[in-house]
Amino acid sequence: MSKIYVLHENNEWTIHLQKRLDELQLPYELWHLDEGIIDLSSEPPEGVFYNRISASSHTRDHRFAPEFTEAVLAWLALHNRKVINGMRALRLELSKVNQYTALNACGIATPKTLAAVGKKQIIEAAQTLNQSSFITKHNRAGKGQGVQLFHSIEALKDYVYGPNFDEPVDGITLVQQYIEAPEPYIIRHEFINGEFLYAVKVDTSEGFELCPADACAIDDKFCPMGEDSAPVAGVDHPKFEILSNYRPAFIELFESFMKANKIEVAGIESITDKDGKVYTYDVNTNTNYNSDAEEKAQKFAMLALAKYLEKEREKL
Structure with missing residues (x-):
């Protein structure tokens, strides 16, 4: 069997x-x-x-x-x-460079990014980016590895040549445009069988001065799989909220991207800037789900995933 x-x-x-x-x-x-x-x-x-x-x-x-x-x-x-x-x-999954180039090939906007190997080259990349604020992150990451926000080249030099520099496991550091959202949240779009299932709004108002674009990865307690979706202090809504009646036009681009890259299951994260432009910054192909948000919305992605896997097994 x-x-x-x-x-x-x-x-x-x-x-x-x-x-x-x-x-x-x-x-x-x-x-x-x-x-x-x-x-x-x-x-x-x-x-x-x-x-x-x-x-x-x-x-x-x-x-x-x-x-x-x-x-x-x-x-x-x-x-x-x-x-x-x-x-x-x-x-x-193992390379944000691969993610961004694949997203761009499907007409999906990503933050301006330079990939650098070598400490001197990281500094040069930031100078080339020429942004007043920018972030660094690891190419092969997860859990917010290497994510740092900088407001000057000098601050970057202190980090790169200092004792706290976090060496990427594959040697590639990304220097990236900092996307400042007018409201503190990002949205994670969940797909099963290459089709849109739901979107979860992730509150980033607590502890995300570093980089709103990596809000649900910087600390384990903000991982969408986390059980704690209680309201943030001073905020009257939970950290994770599944959106209803949500299907923006770019969902079709996401589905086309998944089909083009033979991805069946993924969470795709995006952030919107003050001008209303949407940037996609992460594709998570081992995506997890927040149980409290699902219970409230009565949408259960792991159940849908299990049924999808069984349907594929039955085809055999």
């Missing part, structure tokens, strides 16, 4: 999907790909393989999980197995 195979490296981010698979009594197996062996002369089992490897795996001491996952995906491709979020999705 074929199964649903979940490729991952973080048990905490997988348990919510497990619960839905159990609830629907579906046959599944978890493959934790921090370590392992592949016999390339063997055949993979029959089933649907769902890739949930994260760009932040190295922060959990799973440094080579993405590389091992790529090897597994190559093995699965050789045997024509059905893969959800395959090789292209993995490469976009």
